[in-house]
Amino acid sequence: MDIYLKQKLTEVYKSYGFTLAKSYETDEVLVFTLKTGYFDNADIVPTNQKSNSDQAFKEFSDSGFACTIRPYMSPLQAEQQLFNGFFSVESVLARLSNDYHRFTNAIVSVFSSEAKYEYINAPYLINGRMGMQSPADEVISRIEIKKPTLFLIEAAAGFGKTCAAYELVNKLTKKGGVLPLFSELARNRQAVIFRHILLDEIDHTFPMLSSRLVQNEMRNGRVITILDGFDELLRKNEDGSEFENHEPMLETIGEFLTGNAKIVLTTRRTILFEGDAFHNWVDKHTDDFDLIRIKISEPRVADWLPESRLSALSDTGLKVEHIANPVLLSYLRCISDDKFSEVASKPHELVERYFEFMLDRETIRQDLRISQARQQRILKSIAEDMMNFGYTSESRDYIVDQIARDNSRLIEDAIASYPPGQRPTKDEVANKLASHALLDRNIREPDKIGFVNEFVFGHFVAQVITKDREWISDDLRFIEPAVISYQPRSFQAKEKLWHSLESSLEFLSASDKVDFSAKLLGSVTFDLKNDEAQGIDFTDIQIGAGKIDSFQFNECVFRRCSFDLRNLSNVTFLNCKYYDCSILESNAGGPIHELGGTGDDAIIEMLTKSTIATAISITPDRQQLIERAVLERFWPVGRDTVTHKHRPIKGICAGLGEFKNGEVLDTITVLKRKDILRVPHQSSFVEINFEKILEIRDILGRTGSVNGN
Template identity: 40%
Template sequence: MDTKKLKRLYKSYGFEELPVDNKDVLVFTLRNGHFHNADIVKVSDKVDVESTFQQLRKLNFACTVRNYSSLNEVEEVLFEGFFSAKETKQRLSREYEKHVNSIEDTLGVQGAYKYVEVAYTLNGEEGDSKLIDVITEKFESKRPTLILIEAAAGFGKTCTAFEVLNELLSSKSNKVPLFSELSRNRKAKIFRYVFLDEIDRSFPTLRSSLVQEKIKEGRVPVILDGFDELIHQSRSSDDDGYDAAEPMLDTIGELLEENSKVVLTTRRTAIFDGDAFHEWVFSHEDEFDVIRIRLKEPTISDWLTSEKIASLEKFNFPIAKLNNPVLLAYLRGLPEDEFEGVLELGDDIVKRYFYTLLEREQERQNLKLSVEEQLTIMRFVASDMVLSNYTSESKEYLEMLLSEKFARLLEKVMALYTSAERPSMDELITKITTHALLDRVGNSDNIGFINEFVLGNFVADVVIESDDSEWLGEQRFIEPAVMATVPRSVDRREMLWSSIRFALEFQAPADRVLFSQSLCGELRIDLTDDTLSAQTFRDLNLGKESKVKRFLFLDCIFQDCNFFKENFEEVTFVNCHFYGCSVADKHKAEKSNIELVNNHEDGIGFLDSLGTIQNLSKSSLAEDDKSLPKVEEFILSKFWPKGRPRAHKHRPTSILYSGGKFTPSEIHSGIDSLKAKEILSVPDKSNFLELNISKIAEIKELIGKESNYAS
């Protein structure tokens, strides 16, 4: 055995070597307060360590004799001992069980929890394997890897994170995960300090430097749920929040060495679609891999039996609106004989869901608050969250909040108990803070709503009831409110839409489109002077209730959409796909308002009726056209801007079409020309183009660069 490597291993765990006379023995000591430990390592099988053992005992060391057969065994023994691998895995298993139980408590059916696989994309491509298998397989790769899991509010991010954790715990892996729900940590806004705090919470007896070393080695995979919450806490007024996210990503980047694996879950946000983030990814592509997974909306057939789906159809239930996992889980857990009774309530099915939970809570906790009184309290908590901009707070804060606001109500409720069972005021408030709709996670004392659907439902109540015609809420509250309202009645969806309309003016175009599509089933917002890329539009009337001016749709998918082109002005579609679409006013407007470049249709005639199709084979930008070099120069300047010492290797396609100097068809022709010259190519990530650095001399000539390229 290599004794030098043996010594390095022990020292990495904080041991000190204690010199001894016997050359066939190595002694390593560790002092921790009153506890002095010594490992006596036999270098030779025949060595007698008794005298060394007794000498150390006299010095008050607790001694252990080690007889290792390999360095791997040394590492395993030290890792298992220091990280308390068995106990840590048991603790994490209890956290997983608590997560499952909390879900089943809200459903009211023990054993009802089941993780439902959802459709997803991986780096822009459709996923065709089980999601959890795909993620856990990445843990076996020999490259440091960041796995980013994105989804809308309440669409399975946390459940996916817990399932990845459970899979790691269930396997025979010798890894010990570090799992954290970041939204529950409010001790610091700076991610580096939050992360160190999570290390201390998970491994309180270990040095953070040791834990970080094992993270890099891949022995401690990291799963961080709710990354977007920290971004929100840290961001200021920058355009897309990247300035707030960058130091967090840099901290994570410092961990991505050797064989480390880090999983982040986050809501979809403009930060991760922005050019700055993509540049960060590509600038580190030689150092670590970045895997982006986007979870899609659930499909009802994944959750409900054919018999229950038939019942939904029988009652003409709006199945298309039934896309929330919480509600689908509730319906799945209902016995068949109760299912149709719930459907008879129609649009009040969500109301029935909450009433069932609250009535059960009265029985579970012997809680004398009526259902309406419980709802009033929960709405007030949601109102305070929106007003003070938080999603979880300490138990002490919520107790103070409730005691100040509801003292009279609680005193009245206390009088309803018999003298023998009457709780004190503090005990009654504790019943509320341990309510089934509220959640207390792990070792944290922070409390928030049990899931995004519950949060969104009460936020929607607060927003709709607000008298403020210019209510201006944060995206972190708007999105769950919208998603929780989608399964509700048309009237309620309209009320929420009217209430958030002003706030939407300050949201990203993709979010505005999503919220309009979700609540109204059509586009009711004007789209002006901007670009949307890689978006999917389903069953929408485009241009019926809004105007689209000087706008670019790039790499988008349109399914069963109806276009009112009289409200389109200077609109361009590039690389888009149209399935089952139609033009409502094909004879009313001139085609010149809409330009079509390299699009695809599933039938014949739709594109011709929608707008002017650019025939690129006969483009005005022929090879000998004098304007072609100017277009190419413009495109390449996006890769190598003036004043920058070196070029970007990758750029999102959308940024090449912005600027307005050339038409989209001219840009498209310029890109094709540069591809033909092998200056540009399409990398393995969709919606991007890659610069061929080996052609750097030709690139410099095209854009007139004089400085040397710095790799």
């Protein structure tokens, strides 16, 4: 018997809980046994195509084992067969495929019985560069790479994260060879430690298998982990303390990123993935796993609507880019031609027409004899309960009880409108309302109910906020959907929401406040000082309408924006993009630093000239000190080797408090011009050029090795 083959087969079967019960050397047969409850199972495995399994089969059958004679297989084939059997691959893939079709059908069926779902690819960046495929295809193309990989798919609320996750799951089920472990993390709020949540999701998805076995196949790359809504885990829990420290959360993810593991996280843009701690963690594990960051932008209206409908809307004078919301675009794409003509005749009433359409449809679909206005009041009461008690989905029983309790008079009036012999009970009406098209039944947990999407949720949240001026919260789960829902509305409506949010905005980050001001007011008129904005998409905004001092814009996009540099001083634009922008006044109020910008070269050049014109001169001695401080971020004091090949620019600036941020950024630019630092695959990073190691040693006064990570 081949000793190597015997050893490898034994390792494979042991990984699935089997025991090598007997080896028939003459017959060249191995017997592996597994006890599951009352049943004793035996796999009879030949190690040669001419092996004789008769004796092994008889002996173990006579001993009470349920025996299966396997064909001659390589260890890899045996492992794949065990995986298919234990994980019930065919049935799981069929269930995931059904989940996908139910999910997509639920999106379009509310508009028309003839509407067909189609995934519309929005513009996206992959590691800072424009993507050319789709987020799902980007992941698929890297599945076979023999290195663990962490994929981050980031987007604003309501802009396609869950659709992208389902699209990936669907493509993986068709591809075969791997099994998606797909979970919507927003649904699990019981555990308070990320590791426990992940293990709970494993047990929920594969209840008959040991967690150890599933984790092993995750590391082997056969189980692709897709965790949708990762940002939900970062918010505060009920007692007000942080969910958990970021570092343990990252380290837990890192523990699974071994072997050939692939983990996909969909998330809103969050500080966890922007801070220096995250970049340091990634930098530390550069050789351990790859990081692929996919950032989904707003959808292009032209990709959603046929030319005829796009032209009809444009002819009315509507700025079509203002309706770049997937919910409204799905509505405009899927409704009938007659209904579209009706909507296009009054484009300023688009949002109202959408809700009228959905609410009117419910009265027919469910024989729901409740007016549109009263349906809105009932749905608003659900949103208000969510806001008061801090949840976004709850059990069906709870939602039915809340509807009946808080809307008793409305339900009684509805019951009275039915003919005497056909009147439903109060519970029956409440159950109908809990099945409303604007509410969501989770496919994986049908007992859980929330709103169907962020846009609809935000509509009713905003109604509560604008009515209750005393409502104050820093919970972005409610504020962000309200802002997104009001973006396509009139300026008066958006301004009203802004004033209603003013007290809450004081508790939010400067980045969120700037973002919401740009979305609702179309301007940022308040002063910005000693802070930063991260990943904001500015369109038709004047930058510098208010004073901006000691402020940094990180990875922001400026479309058709104008810059009044007179009001800018010590302002940094790091890895930003500029399209069709202009400069109103080129004489800056103080130093401006532009690094890693792309797009409109003329704007970048003018910002760079402004830096040169206003920068405070640095003495040679101070310049040398700053260069040393920057390079020590790569080669720390007391270390014999270069410990970091590349570092994030933002991370280099952090912690160098003795030097001004602008001085550090200017020095990075100087070191890049000297070719001591270079730009790697991501423009937000710089890396050491080891060909210049002698110059680096001279600046640092070192004599150590050059070998680093």
